[in-house]
Amino acid sequence: MDETTLLERCRRGDDLAWEALVRAHQSSVYAVTRYYLHDAEEARDVAQEVFIRLYERLDAFAGGDTFKAWLLRMARNAAIDRLRRMKARPPATGVAFEELSLSSDDDPEKNAQFEARARLLERGVAELSEKNREVLLLKEIHGLKLEEVAELLGLPLGTVKSRSSRARIELAATLKRLDPSFGTGPS
């Protein structure tokens, strides 16, 4: 079922459609709030607030950009608002490795490689500068387009483009330093 149909059903009060929408996006919303808020409980609470706000404002999505970009913008704004209220600084590092539950393959060896690669990536991302890390999070990790990232961050398109390139190069250099064989291993 495409997202437009799902949204339309939710607007009409279809509880099943709403549950499907929440399940489809819970992980990505939590990943964004978890990125900004170092505390897992705070991030979970904010992520739930995002969905509650979404439920009350389903009609507010006008369709100008993708639903995912709109939802992630809500998540980011909510997390930053919570940070301001907590008067805390953004985390210097990202999510703790053990909290990542990513793999879904039945093969233990593949799972191990999968987890190792993810941990390495997480370490590399954590070493990026804050500005580059945020652009990388939104564009490379969550797959938003350059235009969507620019609008979300309130930056010119050229700035986002150059930050994205610098972030990727910086990440590659860090990964090479941490594990020179990263680029040559099995995919």
Place this chain on the structure above:
Amino acid sequence: MKCDNRLEQLHALIQGGLEPADRDATLRHLEECGDCRGLFAALVDASLAPEDGDLVDSILARTCGTACDRAIALLPERLDGALDDVDRELVNRHLDRCSNCREISAILLRAQESLPLLAEIDPGPGFVEGVLDRTSRRPKREPLMDPFVTFLSNLVHRRRIAWEGAFVATLCLAVPIAAPGSPLAKLPAHALGIVREVPQQPAEAFDLLRASLADLESPVARGSAAAWDSAGTVVVRSSSAVWSGLSKSSSESWSVISRSFGTFVDSVASGQRSNENDPRQDAPGQDQEKNR
């Protein structure tokens, strides 16, 4: 073939870029010209020899420096397919010769494929249920006006609503007029007076209206006298013929009504008096009183 152009022709011959006719002509020339044969051999040896990387590096070091920084800066766009043809060709040529940049390119590609792994983090058990408990499973609140609208709808569809509505309307009309000290107490008398004493001419009616409004202390009557006079002139002129007909018929009708009503009242009154004098209607107590 002139030997002045031999360098380009020989180079093209090695690269295989000559048309068949030109190639044949060049080969025939090589058979005849020893200088060109020597040059051709040198060019062939040079194309087959491995590149002198040290020479290239030393030249670059003394000129613009290594091109790795430039190549690496273009690698993300190369991966995205966003480079123009020239830049892409130049970067590819550099990658063919630079292992360090090749390694960076491979890491970039691997990272690009792997970063989406971090896009989703499981928030843990109970997250979805928590959201649903606070959204779709929450008892839905009715909009504020809904109970009121429901009440009105039920009220209007009751069987006796017409009677009840008339009763309420009558109270609303009667109470303001009949209440002690009400400023509208004189209104019925004024209305009756106007109807019973219907003027024969519109001018009289207009003056009567103006006087009634003044009597009721209406602000309209206190308006400009000139405005009233001019309005009165217009009304009189336009309605005198109609008015006289209406006033005549109105007077006649009122006479009929008053006669009929008076007859009815009299008949009711006489009926009551005859009942009072009928012995069959006496109460037991009254019999005993009469018989004393």
